[in-house]
Amino acid sequence: MKAFQVLFVLCLNAAAAEGQSFHPGSCPRPSVQEGFNVTKYMGTWFEIEKLPAAFERGKCNQATYTLLADGTVNVRNAELLSNGKINSIEGVAKVKNASQPAILGVSFFKGVPDAPYWVLSTDYQSYAVVYSCSDYFGLLHIDFAWILARTRALAEDVTSQLRAELAAAAGVNLSRLTVTKQTGCDVMTRGMVSKTKTGEQV
Template identity: 75%
Template sequence: MKALQVLSVLLLAAAAADGQSFHYGRCPQPPVQEDFIMTKYMGTWYEIEKLPALFERGKCNQAKYTLLPDGTVNVYNAELLSNGKINSIEGVAKVKDPSHPANLDVSFFKGVPDAPYWVLSTDYQLYALVYSCTDYFGLFHFDLAWILARARVLPDGVISLLHDKLTDAGVNVNRLLVSNQTGCDGLIQ
């Protein structure tokens, strides 16, 4: 048990130093989009706001989702780094339970556990609100959240509505970072 406590403290310290979102206790279980329609969700989404994430360091962050013949989803995430290079990663998302299609698991690396990808809310045409949370030993959790849009900007009223939904889900919206989507057109395909 002592080793587990040391590991927990080290993980929390590392996460706190890098602005990650670690919290004591188990993951919250916010409601997800009812009657989620996967095919309408496909296409390109631009990141408008997010909780800090160690793996996101650039600007012009976007995701492209493509439905595959086997019913899984190809996930292509890309960002523009400060050195002008494009950083991208490709993975696969799958619905865990067909009766809950807005609850997906996404995998980017073989041998690494899948990460949750929960669509909390979307109108498919303007915005999407995504949440991810992973429990560690039942003692603490790490969460991520993204406000996404079909365009590189989103009206303030929509952002405010999505902040309210995140607050209701137990997410501290004061930790959200605004994503830089300026000067991005045509840079990432």
């Protein structure tokens, strides 16, 4: 039991050090998009705002989703680092239950459990609100949230509405949301196009 308590404290400290949004108790269970159409959701989405995420260190963050023949989704996340290099990673997303297509699991590494990916709402053409939450020992949960758009900018009134939705649906503390810088991103477009054409790692 003592070892368990030590591990729990270490998790708390690690989360705090990385600025993650952590809370006591289990994850909330927000409502998700009804009648979610994964095919219409495919394509590139740009990050407008987010809860802190240790795995995101740059700017110009974007995600490109491609539907595969087996029904899974190829996920390619990319960001521009301070040294001017593009950092990207690819993974696979799967619908966990056919009756709830807006709830997916995303995996980037073999042997590592899927990360939850809940599409709370989207109009497919301009915005999407995504939430993710993981429980630890039933005593702690760490959550992530993203406001996404099909372009690198989103009208302030729309963003405000989506922020309110996150707060109402998942209890997200809006003061912890950070704005993603989406300027000076031309190299991202050139770099990702080059990767697609050549098949080389950016």
